[in-house]
Structure formats: C-alpha cells, structure tokens
Amino acid sequence: MIEAAPDSNGSTTLVIFGASGDLTRRKLVPALASLHSKGRLPLDLQILGVARSDMDDEQFRAILAEWAALSSRIHYLHGDVTSLQDLEAVKDKLASIEGNGGSHNRLYYLSLAPSLYRSAMSGLGESRMSEDFDGWRRLVVEKPFGTDLTSARELNDVAHSVFREDQVFRIDHYLGKETVQNLLVFRFANAIFEPLWNRNYIDHVQITVSETLKIDERGDYYDQTGVLRDMFQNHLLQLLTLVAMEPPHAFEAEALRNEKVKVLNAIRRIRPDDVGRHAIPGQYRTYRDESGVSPESDTATYAAVRLHVDNWRWQGVPFYLRSGKALRNKSTEIIIQFRSPPHMLFPLADDEDIPANTLAIFVQPDEGFHLEFQTKTPEAELQMRTAELEFHYHEAFSGQAIPDAYERLLLDALNGDASLFTRSDEIEQAWSIVDPIIEGFSLPTAPRPYYYSEGSWGPVEADRFMLTDGRAWL
Numbered sequence: 001m002i003e004a005a006p007d008s009n010g011s012t013t014l015v016i017f018g019a020s021g022d023l024t025r026r027k028l029v030p031a032l033a034s035l036h037s038k039g040r041l042p043l044d045l046q047i048l049g050v051a052r053s054d055m056d057d058e059q060f061r062a063i064l065a066e067w068a069a070l071s072s073r074i075h076y077l078h079g080d081v082t083s084l085q086d087l088e089a090v091k092d093k094l095a096s097i098e099g100n101g102g103s104h105n106r107l108y109y110l111s112l113a114p115s116l117y118r119s120a121m122s123g124l125g126e127s128r129m130s131e132d133f134d135g136w137r138r139l140v141v142e143k144p145f146g147t148d149l150t151s152a153r154e155l156n157d158v159a160h161s162v163f164r165e166d167q168v169f170r171i172d173h174y175l176g177k178e179t180v181q182n183l184l185v186f187r188f189a190n191a192i193f194e195p196l197w198n199r200n201y202i203d204h205v206q207i208t209v210s211e212t213l214k215i216d217e218r219g220d221y222y223d224q225t226g227v228l229r230d231m232f233q234n235h236l237l238q239l240l241t242l243v244a245m246e247p248p249h250a251f252e253a254e255a256l257r258n259e260k261v262k263v264l265n266a267i268r269r270i271r272p273d274d275v276g277r278h279a280i281p282g283q284y285r286t287y288r289d290e291s292g293v294s295p296e297s298d299t300a301t302y303a304a305v306r307l308h309v310d311n312w313r314w315q316g317v318p319f320y321l322r323s324g325k326a327l328r329n330k331s332t333e334i335i336i337q338f339r340s341p342p343h344m345l346f347p348l349a350d351d352e353d354i355p356a357n358t359l360a361i362f363v364q365p366d367e368g369f370h371l372e373f374q375t376k377t378p379e380a381e382l383q384m385r386t387a388e389l390e391f392h393y394h395e396a397f398s399g400q401a402i403p404d405a406y407e408r409l410l411l412d413a414l415n416g417d418a419s420l421f422t423r424s425d426e427i428e429q430a431w432s433i434v435d436p437i438i439e440g441f442s443l444p445t446a447p448r449p450y451y452y453s454e455g456s457w458g459p460v461e462a463d464r465f466m467l468t469d470g471r472a473w474l
C-alpha cells in the first residue's frame with residue numbers, strides 16, 4: 001500500500017523543470033492527479049512548473065482536466081534553467097509560494113533533455129537553491145543518466161558538487177512497476193522459491209523487453225543511442241539485478257542497492273574484440289529510411305546478449321537478455337528455466353526433450369506469474385502434458401487499478417525513500433558492462449547488425465545464438 005507522505009510543518013514544493021514537455025504531460029501530471037484523487041499527496045504540497053514557454057498558471061492547470069482539482073496548488077513560471085537570472089526568479093517565486101515560518105522542503109524534478117542536466121544541477125548550486133538549512137532539498141533526474149561511463153561519472157561529479165548522494169534520485173521507471181517490486185516479495189517473502197534460486201536448480205534466465213514501436217520521430221536521438229544505451233544499461237540490467245541479487249537485510253535503500261551493486265560487480269565483462277561470441281546486434285529493415293537516421297547507419301535497434309554473473313550462486317548460469325524495436329509484441333518478461341529432471345521415468349516422443357519447469361514473470365502488459373510443470377494426461381498411459389499455475393494481478397486484485405510507476409516514484413521521492421532509484425555507483429557499474437559491448441559492435445571485426453523484419457522476433461541469428469548453447473528463446 002502506498003502511503004501518503006507525512007505532513008510537515010511548513011510547505012513542500014515540487015518544482016518541475018521542463019513543465020511544458022511530453023513527460024510532464026503524459027506521466028507526471030496524470031500521476032499527481034491520480035495520487036491527489038487517492039488522497040496520497042502531502043497535504044501541504046505545492047507544484048511549480050518551469051519551462052521557457054510563455055504559459056500562465058491557468059494554461060498550465062489546463063494540461064489535464066483531473067489536474068484541475070489541485071489547481072490552487074499549481075503554479076507556473078517561464079524561465080530558462082541555464083540562466084542564473086531566471087533561477088533567481090524561480091527562487092523568488094518559491095519564496096512567495098512557501099510563505100514564512102516552518103520548514104520549506106523542495107523536490108526539484110529535471111524533466112529536461114539530458115543535455116541540460118549538467119547546467120541545471122550547476123545552476124541549482126550557484127543560485128544556492130540546493131542549500132537545505134530551512135528544509136530538505138532533493139533532486140530527481142530522469143533517464144538517461146549519461147551516454148557512457150565517462151559522461152555518467154562527469155554527471156555524478158557535478159551532482160555531488162551540488163547535492164549529497166542521499167539527495168539525488170535517479171529514475172529508472174521500471175523499478176516503479178508493481179511486478180518489479182513484487183519480484184522481490186515473490187523471492188523473499190516465500191520460503192519455497194529461494195532454495196531453488198541458484199545454479200543447482202536453474203539452467204538459465206531469459207529477460208526480454210520487446211517493443212512494437214519503431215523510433216517514431218526520434219531518429220536523430222536514436223541513431224546516436226541504439227538499443228544498448230536505450231534499454232540494456234538501465235531496464236534490462238535492473239531486472240537482472242533483482243533476479244540475481246542476494247537477500248538484503250532490510251527493504252531499505254542502502255541495503256537493497258548494496259546487493260544490486262554486488263551483482264553488477266560480479267557480471268563478467270565482455271571484451272570488445274570478443275563481442276561477436278556473446279552478443280547479436282540487429283536492425284529492423286526500414287530503419288535506415290527513417291528520418292534523422294544515417295543511410296549507412298549501423299546502430300542496433302535490437303540486441304541479444306549473454307551475460308554471466310561470476311559468483312557462488314550463479315556460476316555457470318547464463319543470463320540471456322534481448323530487446324528491440326519493431327518486434328512482434330510489446331512485452332517485458334523474465335523466464336527462469338529450471339534444470340530438467342536428472343532421470344526421466346516416463347516415455348518421451350522421439351523429438352521431445354526432457355521437460356523442464358519454467359517460471360515466467362510478466363512485467364508488462366499482463367502483469368503476473370506462470371509456473372509450468374508436467375501433469376499426466378488423463379486416461380492415457382503415462383503421457384505427460386505441460387500445465388500452468390497462473391497468477392494475474394488484474395484477476396487477483398480485480399477492481400484495483402495498478403498504479404503507474406510514476407505515482408510510486410514521485411511519492412517515494414517526496415518521502416525520501418530512494419530504494420527504487422539508482423545510486424551513482426550502480427549507474428557507473430551498469431555503464432561499465434554495456435560500454436565494451438557498444439564499443440565491440442563498432443569494431444570493423446564485429447558483425448554488422450543483422451536485418452530483421454518488422455513484426456518478427458528479431459534476426460534469425462539470435463535464434464541460432466541460443467541454439468549453439470542448446471537452448472531456445474521461450
């Protein structure tokens with residue numbers, strides 16, 4: 001249950017930089033309106049939107065009808081986050097919103113293009129808006145945080161020159177999803193799965209994040225980014241860490257994040273000159289025709305990668321990660337494939353392998369779990385059939401809508417709970433895993449991206465890649 005942030009004696013202001021943008025309109029405003037309707041926003045919360053567009057309070061309030069219920073608490077100021085003069089005006093506006101007396105807490109949300117993070121953070125420092133003598137100051141930074149290890153380190157350095165690490169909340173909205181959190185409950189609040197959760201019983205793990213969408217109008221951005229930066233460095237590695245981590249001693253930010261960082265540390269780095277053995281790049285057939293994309297582009301819109309976690313629990317268990325654009329389905333799934341029984345008593349058809357149990361964890365769209373096991377076919381003599389135990393959120397909690405990830409993340413940031421946000425060392429470790437693969441893909445000796453048809457499951461080479469390991473995508 002998401003709880004309302006405690007009331008404070010004074011005011012709490014959420015300052016959204018980039019208040020006229022897409023993320024604000026599509027995610028932040030609906031999340032705030034929904035939290036308000038559930039009575040979960042701090043009672044003293046004020047919201048100040050900042051962007052260069054010339055809007056007034058009324059126009060900002062008109063973004064969404066449901067948002068109107070909050071209207072007396074919504075303010076807008078046009079300003080450029082790179083201008084110290086404008087930040088001084090934001091400071092004055094905040095002072096007028098906050099009034100006198102009590103503590104004045106502020107959550108700064110950078111819903112800005114990543115190229116502006118650095119100047120926004122420095123500006124908050126130079127204008128002394130980060131100082132927390134009269135209330136807490138926190139900073140939410142959207143993804144992507146850097147484009148490689150070097151730039152992520154530089155951004156972390158700028159952030160740390162202005163804020164303490166415990167004030168910085170780096171978003172990976174996957175962590176705000178209910179099923180992702182439920183993965184931890186599933187693993188650590190049940191006694192029956194954890195004893196099996198290791199190399200003795202698990203053959204391998206598959207993590208798939210597939211998208212049906214192409215790159216839309218984001219050609220310029222995407223061609224510089226590619227699937228490894230866009231999806232692997234953040235979402236896929238986050239999912240992997242939650243599957244592979246040791247139980248933290250408490251459900252608390254530092255304990256959780258320490259365990260996640262240990263997993264990232266333990267992931268065997270792929271050498272750039274060896275990338276062809278461990279990763280398959282793909283590109284959907286019409287990608288080079290998209291506007292903003294170079295006609296000779298070798299940017300991967302798909303990748304399949306085999307990773308190993310070199311520790312006691314996971315030695316010898318491959319983690320297969322894949323993600324791509326223009327694929328058949330939009331879905332996010334984690335499949336735990338258990339080992340086959342060591343000896344088969346029951347007859348198998350000629351083309352049948354000894355069956356193995358699988359646990360499928362669906363993160364989206366239909367959030368839930370499936371556990372596959374073998375049953376005897378009625379009346380037939382010792383014939384087996386695969387059956388499933390299923391749990392679906394929408395059936396089990398019917399009538400209870402699953403909150404959008406941003407509701408949870410906004411509330412956690414307001415409450416100061418960083419458990420579902422990414423720490424600086426976590427981000428850097430993740431880049432250090434993905435950077436050599438990106439570098440490897442760009443070497444002349446590396447395979448060029450294999451073409452795949454839109455609406456397929458990616459290049460056939462990704463299937464062959466699994467076959468050479470004696471496995472298949474599930």
Ligand code: NDP
Pocket residue numbers: 017018019020021022023024026050051052053054079080081082110111112113114116142143144
């Ligand atoms: P947009 O380009 O739609 O919005 C950017 C916002 O920044 C606009 O409000 C723009 O308004 C404002 N802005 C630009 N320059 C300045 C400036 N110098 N000073 C103040 N405001 C400025 O981007 P998105 O909303 O799509 O993305 C924002 C962030 O969220 C990005 O980091 C993105 O990667 C991330 N993100 C977005 C998602 C989405 O679904 N949109 C999903 C996940 C992450 P104006 O021109 O009026 O100043």
